[in-house]
Amino acid sequence: xxxxxxxxxxxxxxxxxxxxxxxxxxxxxxxxxxxxxxxxxxxxxxxxxxxxxxxxxxxxxxxxxxxxxxxxxxxxxxxxxxxxxxxxxxxxxxxxxxxxxxxxxxxxxxxxxxxxxxxxxxxxxxxxxxxxxxxxxxxxxxxxxxxxxxxxxxxxxxxxxxxxxxxxxxxxxxxxxxxxxxxxxxxxxxxxxxxxxxxxxxxxxxxxxxxxxxxxxxxxxxxxxxxxxxxxxxxxxxxxxxxxxxxxxxxxxxxxxxxxxxxxxxxxxxxxxxxxxxxxxxxxxxxxxxxxxxxxxxxxxxxxxxxxxxxxxxxxxxxxxxxxxxxxxxxxxxxxxxxxxxxxxxxxxxxxxxxxxxxxxxxxxxxxxxxxxxxxxxxxxxxxxxxxxxxxxxxxxxxx
Amino acid sequence: xxxxxxxxxxxxxxxxxxxxxxxxxxxxxxxxxxxxxxxxxxxxxxxxxxxxxxxxxxxxxxxxxxxxxxxxxxxxxxxxxxxxxxxxxxxxxxxxxxxxxxxxxxxxxxxxxxxxxxxxxxxxxxxxxxxxxxxxxxxxxxxxxxxxxxxxxxxxxxxxxxxxxxxxxxxxxxxxxxxxxxxxxxxxxxxxxxxxxxxxxxxxxxxxxxxxxxxxxxxxxxxxxxxxxxxxxxxxxxxxxxxxxxxxxxxxxxxxxxxxxxxxxxxxxxxxxxxxxxxxxxxxxxxxxxxxxxxxxxxxxxxxxxxxxxxxxxxxxxxxxxxxxxxxxxxxxxxxxxxxxxxxxxxxxxxxxxxxxxxxxxxxxxxxxxxxxxxxxxxxxxxxxxxxxxxxxxxxxxxxxxxxxxxxxxxxxxxx
Ligand SMILES: Nc1ncnc2c1ncn2[C@@H]1O[C@H](COP(=O)(O)OP(=O)(O)OP(=O)(O)O)[C@@H](O)[C@H]1O
Ligand SMILES: [Mg+2]
Numbered sequence: 001x002x003x004x005x006x007x008x009x010x011x012x013x014x015x016x017x018x019x020x021x022x023x024x025x026x027x028x029x030x031x032x033x034x035x036x037x038x039x040x041x042x043x044x045x046x047x048x049x050x051x052x053x054x055x056x057x058x059x060x061x062x063x064x065x066x067x068x069x070x071x072x073x074x075x076x077x078x079x080x081x082x083x084x085x086x087x088x089x090x091x092x093x094x095x096x097x098x099x100x101x102x103x104x105x106x107x108x109x110x111x112x113x114x115x116x117x118x119x120x121x122x123x124x125x126x127x128x129x130x131x132x133x134x135x136x137x138x139x140x141x142x143x144x145x146x147x148x149x150x151x152x153x154x155x156x157x158x159x160x161x162x163x164x165x166x167x168x169x170x171x172x173x174x175x176x177x178x179x180x181x182x183x184x185x186x187x188x189x190x191x192x193x194x195x196x197x198x199x200x201x202x203x204x205x206x207x208x209x210x211x212x213x214x215x216x217x218x219x220x221x222x223x224x225x226x227x228x229x230x231x232x233x234x235x236x237x238x239x240x241x242x243x244x245x246x247x248x249x250x251x252x253x254x255x256x257x258x259x260x261x262x263x264x265x266x267x268x269x270x271x272x273x274x275x276x277x278x279x280x281x282x283x284x285x286x287x288x289x290x291x292x293x294x295x296x297x298x299x300x301x302x303x304x305x306x307x308x309x310x311x312x313x314x315x316x317x318x319x320x321x322x323x324x325x326x327x328x329x330x331x332x333x334x335x336x337x338x339x340x341x342x343x344x345x346x347x348x349x350x351x352x353x354x355x356x357x358x359x360x361x362x363x364x365x366x367x368x369x370x371x372x373x374x375x376x377x378x379x380x381x382x383x384x385x386x387x388x389x390x391x392x393x394x395x396x397x398x399x400x
Numbered sequence: 401x402x403x404x405x406x407x408x409x410x411x412x413x414x415x416x417x418x419x420x421x422x423x424x425x426x427x428x429x430x431x432x433x434x435x436x437x438x439x440x441x442x443x444x445x446x447x448x449x450x451x452x453x454x455x456x457x458x459x460x461x462x463x464x465x466x467x468x469x470x471x472x473x474x475x476x477x478x479x480x481x482x483x484x485x486x487x488x489x490x491x492x493x494x495x496x497x498x499x500x501x502x503x504x505x506x507x508x509x510x511x512x513x514x515x516x517x518x519x520x521x522x523x524x525x526x527x528x529x530x531x532x533x534x535x536x537x538x539x540x541x542x543x544x545x546x547x548x549x550x551x552x553x554x555x556x557x558x559x560x561x562x563x564x565x566x567x568x569x570x571x572x573x574x575x576x577x578x579x580x581x582x583x584x585x586x587x588x589x590x591x592x593x594x595x596x597x598x599x600x601x602x603x604x605x606x607x608x609x610x611x612x613x614x615x616x617x618x619x620x621x622x623x624x625x626x627x628x629x630x631x632x633x634x635x636x637x638x639x640x641x642x643x644x645x646x647x648x649x650x651x652x653x654x655x656x657x658x659x660x661x662x663x664x665x666x667x668x669x670x671x672x673x674x675x676x677x678x679x680x681x682x683x684x685x686x687x688x689x690x691x692x693x694x695x696x697x698x699x700x701x702x703x704x705x706x707x708x709x710x711x712x713x714x715x716x717x718x719x720x721x722x723x724x725x726x727x728x729x730x731x732x733x734x735x736x737x738x739x740x741x742x743x744x745x746x747x748x749x750x751x752x753x754x755x756x757x758x759x760x761x762x763x764x765x766x767x768x769x770x771x772x773x774x775x776x777x778x779x780x781x782x783x784x785x786x787x788x789x790x791x792x793x794x795x796x797x798x799x800x801x802x803x804x805x806x807x808x809x810x811x812x813x814x815x816x
Binding site: 092093094113114115117118119120121123124125127128129130131140141144145188189192198 | 710712713715716717718719720721722723724726727730731734735
């Protein structure tokens with residue numbers, strides 16, 4: 001009975017995610033890195049039809065299909081509670097999928113206990129063993145594997161050098177700073193040379209500067225060692241700077257899988273557009289569809305030419321997504337397909353750029369981002385001007 | 401010029417600053433002191449004072465030097481080889497007569513009786529008979545009245561009584577005593593019971609501590625792992641002994657353990673036993689009841705430490721390649737040690753002082769040191785022995801704590 005209900009629920013929910021994946025694969029055929037769930041038979045990690053529920057009622061992960069290539073830096077990005085940790089825990093073996101199977105290097109690992117999977121893991125709170133010194137922490141996975149002593153020492157030494165902590169080997173975790181503990185956790189997850197390393201918000205507890213430093217360091221280590229990394233974060237900046245590919249999670253469904261630039265430039269639905277970076281969203285109705293463009297009517301505000309990314313049919317509603325930095329100030333008449341008159345409502349000075357809130361198309365929460373170069377001196381509250389943008393920069397998406 | 405001005409103004413500012421700081425600090429300290437003062441006074445009056453008074457009576461006893469002043473003075477240079485000379489008997493006669501008149505002879509005889517059991521009645525009757533005698537010589541007369549005065553033992557007691565301080569009680573507590581020549585010798589067999597009792601107290605405490613640990617650890621582990629809704633119910637069950645008085649719990653065990661009690665009844669109706677097993681008044685019953693009462697004391701510190709261990713530690717160990725048991729043993733268990741240490745120490749020290757439970761559930765051979773302390777205070781009114789046993793128990797406990805501290809370290813103990 002329960003099984004049946006779940007199946008039905010999942011059928012209903014599967015639709016948007018599933019369709020997105022298909023579209024994505026069509027759009028990025030030429031990219032080097034496999035863009036979506038289809039890495040091919042040599043996929044290193046494969047989630048096939050994974051579902052997960054804790055209480056038998058709510059599906060925390062709904063039909064997850066995902067392939068990760070060998071050596072890839074793959075990031076799961078999403079808001080809190082979207083099922084990222086759950087997905088990671090299923091891969092690590094601490095949670096059992098309710099349905100579906102996970103493959104590691106072509107083998108199903110459904111029944112394999114965590115300690116046999118040979119997956120390194122970095123936890124959000126580091127999970128260093130407080131009663132052991134840094135060296136003993138690093139020795140732990142090697143002792144379990146019964147490595148000979150000289151080999152063990154050499155590896156520990158190398159790992160400590162890699163994270164620049166050679167001098168702190170004899171200390172206990174409590175005697176280290178947050179960043180140092182983080183590096184020990186990283187070294188411990190790598191010292192037994194796993195092929196796959198999972199990181200669950202490893203930088204969540206660090207301050208901004210340290211976080212950026214560590215992002216660079218982790219990326220560096222990934223490139224040097226060539227391990228496959230599955231990384232979880234809810235910080236979009238972190239995801240964009242570090243990843244080869246990013247999967248955006250929401251409510252247990254992957255909204256889009258893409259390379260960072262693509263995710264930013266070409267979000268496929270309203271959630272991704274909202275979640276990655278800032279954007280203006282305008283709702284309207286499609287009045288004409290001539291791929292790749294479409295014409296959208298804003299009730300009482302005019303007609304906008306937009307890129308039809310993910311829309312229904314004529315007469316159906318749509319949401320237009322427009323990045324604040326893609327808006328041009330005072331374009332020459334006729335130089336852009338979309339030109340509207342606007343009035344500056346508010347200006348915020350941010351050093352390298354300014355943000356201006358404008359009243360456009362009958363809405364006064366339209367944000368424009370202007371780089372701090374010549375020609376912004378006259379942008380002051382109350383000033384009237386024209387704004388324009390290209391058809392490709394304005395993406396028509398299915399309203400969620 | 402400007403420089404000297406600057407440094408001068410600097411020093412004039414610095415001085416009041418330091419005074420100001422001191423004033424603030426003093427006020428802060430005073431306030432802190434005022435906060436703890438009531439408790440400090442309470443502890444001082446109700447704990448430290450009686451305790452030190454008690455400790456003192458383990459070595460301080462001036463009964464004989466006060467009530468038999470002439471005799472003790474006359475015995476000062478008695479060498480203890482022969483019976484004392486007439487002069488000393490004369491002093492004894494005077495002291496006893498006065499004690500008879502002042503009705504203090506009871507105290508004297510009791511004090512002599514501590515060291516020479518059975519001597520009390522002879523001292524009393526000698527005093528009574530002496531009061532009818534008008535004059536000396538007393539030596540022959542006293543030996544005639546009671547053979548007690550014809551032996552050196554009693555004279556040894558009286559001579560040592562000249563000092564207000566005595567090692568008798570402490571020696572007795574570890575099965576030693578003075579002989580007639582005031583040499584320290586081992587007590588004879590029938591008096592040498594206290595080493596056994598101390599050892600028994602230690603053994604029972606260790607057994608109970610081990611039993612509570614073995615029973616409590618898995619339950620604490622379960623409690624720490626369960627979701628709160630379930631663990632709360634289990635916790636109430638575990639804490640029940642806390643809410644019932646020890647006396648009530650012990651009596652409940654008496655009901656269960658007696659020959660026609662519940663346990664024997666069940667075992668016999670199941671034909672496991674043909675006649676009732678001796679459960680009440682046995683070591684087994686004592687340990688059983690004490691374990692039951694002490695279980696929460698061991699369990700709670702372990703539980704609270706387990707609660708604070710992040711589950712991600714064991715997960716990390718598993719992901720690093722450790723099997724479930726190895727991860728538990730190498731990563732989880734070492735982190736519970738501070739809780740184990742705290743719980744076991746608490747139970748062990750509480751067990752050392754157990755009194756009611758062994759008294760009600762134990763047999764004569766299961767009485768612990770506190771039972772003897774109680775008997776000496778309540779029945780025999782021998783405060784010296786009670787104090788000496790108490791002092792030795794306290795010292796032993798402190799020593800064990802220090803050893804424990806050296807081995808485990810106080811900073812490793814965590815109560816909560
Ligand atoms: N052990 C569990 N039992 C029941 N529900 C759980 C359990 N673990 C997670 N959940 C639920 O599953 C959902 C997803 O949790 P998950 O930890 O995967 O989120 P997340 O994406 O990692 O979020 P965050 O960014 O906050 O870490 C949440 O609603 C959470 O309440
Ligand atoms: Mg999480």
